[in-house]
Each structure stands twice: as C-alpha cells, then as structure tokens.
Amino acid sequence: xxxxTQIPAALSVPEGENLVLNCSFTDSAIYNLxxxxxxxxxxxxxxxxxxxxxxxxxxxxxxxSLDKSSGRSTLYIAASQPGDSATYLCAVRPGETSxxxxxxxxxxxxxxxx
Amino acid sequence: GAGVxxxxxxxxAKRGQDVALRCDPISGHVSLFWYQQALGQGPxxxxxxxxxxxxxxxxxxxxxxxxxxxxxxxxxxxxQRTQQEDSAVYLCASSSRLIVIRAETQYFGPGTRLLVL
Numbered sequence: 001x002x003x004x005t006q007i008p009a010a011l012s013v014p015e016g017e018n019l020v021l022n023c024s025f026t027d028s029a030i031y032n033l034x035x036x037x038x039x040x041x042x043x044x045x046x047x048x049x050x051x052x053x054x055x056x057x058x059x060x061x062x063x064x065s066l067d068k069s070s071g072r073s074t075l076y077i078a079a080s081q082p083g084d085s086a087t088y089l090c091a092v093r094p095g096e097t098s099x100x101x102x103x104x105x106x107x108x109x110x111x112x113x114x
Numbered sequence: 115g116a117g118v119x120x121x122x123x124x125x126x127a128k129r130g131q132d133v134a135l136r137c138d139p140i141s142g143h144v145s146l147f148w149y150q151q152a153l154g155q156g157p158x159x160x161x162x163x164x165x166x167x168x169x170x171x172x173x174x175x176x177x178x179x180x181x182x183x184x185x186x187x188x189x190x191x192x193x194q195r196t197q198q199e200d201s202a203v204y205l206c207a208s209s210s211r212l213i214v215i216r217a218e219t220q221y222f223g224p225g226t227r228l229l230v231l
Contacts, residue, residue, distance in 0.1 A: 004156070034219060043118070043205060043222035046158070089156055100145060101170065102220065104156030 002027045006090055006105035013080055014113050021074045021075040024091030025096050029084045035064050035075050036089040038107070044089065048075070052095065116140075117148045118223035120206050126229045127196045135191045138219050139208030147220060149205040157205055163189060176192055179193050196230045 003026045013019055023033070032051045036044040048064040050058045050073070056065040063076040077084060087109045091102040119138045127133050139146050145164055149157035150173075159173040165186040174181070178196075185190040192216035193200055 006156075016201070030133075036222075041224070041227075043224045045222075046219040049219055068160045091156075099160055101159040101173070102149075102157075104149075106154070112152070 002030075002092060002103045004090060004092060004103050004105035006088075006108050008108060008110075009106065010109040012111040012113065015080060015082060017080050017112075019077050019080055019110075021061065021077070021088050021090075021110070023073040023105055025071045025073075025092050027094075027101075028068050029095040030068065031093045031095045033064075033066055033073050034091045034093075034102070035073075036091060038087045038089055047088075054106075077110075080084070080110075082112045082114050084112050085110055118206055118208055120223040120226050121223065122226060124227050124229075126231065128231055129197060129231075131196050133190065133196055133228065135193075135204050135228070136190045137139075137191070137206030137208075137223060139187065139189070139206070140221055141187075143208035143210060143221075144186075145209045145220075146183060147207040147209075148189070148191050149207065151203040151225070153202070154176045160191070160204075180184055188208055191204075193228075196228075198230050199231045201228055 005024050007022045034049045035047045050057045050066040061078040066073045079086050089108045091104045091105045121136045147162050148160040151157040160179045162170040163183045166183050178194045180192045203225040205224045205225045209218050209220045
C-alpha cells in the first residue's frame, strides 16, 4: 500500500525566506506527483504536477523536483510571502493503467510572518 | 459554473441520522472522485466514477457509505446512520474532458464539512 509522508508537519518562517517542503513515498511505481495548496475552508488548488519521467517543474517562485527511484519530492518556495501561508499537500497517482486515485500526505502547514 | 461546487458547505447531523452530500463537477468532466479529509490529515480516497460507472469504491469505509452518479454529471454521497467518526470534510474532485487524459489534474470543490454530534 502506498504511503506518503510530509516533513515538516508545520513550518513558520519570516517573510522573504526561501524554504523547502519534503515529501516521500514508499512505492516508486507512480504515474505522477502533484503538489497542492489548501487554504482554510477551501478546496485544494493544484500548484505543480510532475510526470514520472520528469525531474522537475517550475511555476513562478515555486519549483518542484522528483526523484522517483528514491521516492522523494521537494517543493521549493523562493522569497516567501505572507500570502503563501497555507497547507501544502503532496499527492501521488499510481502507475497502473487503471489507477486514478490520489494518495495524499498529511500536509505541511506553512506560516509566513510579515 | 466555472469550478466544482458542493452543497451543503456545512452539515450538522445527530448520530444515527442519514445525510446526503452533493457534488456538481466541472461541465463535461468525465471523471469524478470523492475524498474524506479528517481534521489535520490529508484527504483519503473514497470512490471514483467515470461517467455514470462507479469504477472504484474500495475506499468507502463501510456499507453505510453509498455514492451515485446516475446521469454522469452530478454525484451524491450518502451516509446512512451517521456516527461521530464520520465527522470530516468531504471533498469532491473532477477531471478529464477526455477519458484518455490521465495526466490532467483533478479540480477540487470547497468541500462539505460534516459534524456528527
């Protein structure tokens, strides 16, 4: 059974700091990996999606990397802003052709202080 | 609408009561998913539809949980004889205008927060 772990569970940083969120998964046979953002009382917003054949994806101040063989992904946030405060979730999609469910980690709660 | 909508947004139920949660996916989306998110946890998969067909219901925690999507658009998640451990946020997601596009992301609704007293 796929298990996804995110470290740290919570992180508080001053504005402007660069930071790294970590995600690990136990079964490397994945189709893709996604990073989501969740704001309180709201649904999930997809930030970056990395296919299993890719090493990284970038969007603005966000960069996500994937090392499939070691079962790890990182989300790098540059020059953090108070508006980045949210819970960040990592999710993997299985590699078998019929697999569509996402398996999520427990999330990292990020607070960026002005 | 432009996104996935869910109703009600909040539901308080007495233990033993039946509840029905509604999901309106993005128009034309083939795939629809239900997830359960307990407080402080990540979402956990419940069930998956492709059009009206329920292809995977392995995540439903008990036979008290039932989901349907009779016309391949709106879906309802029903929980019978609710118990306190059913308290959670229930998230709906949809994706893929075309079945073969597995790389497309899932678009999530705001969720229904269920509290069972």
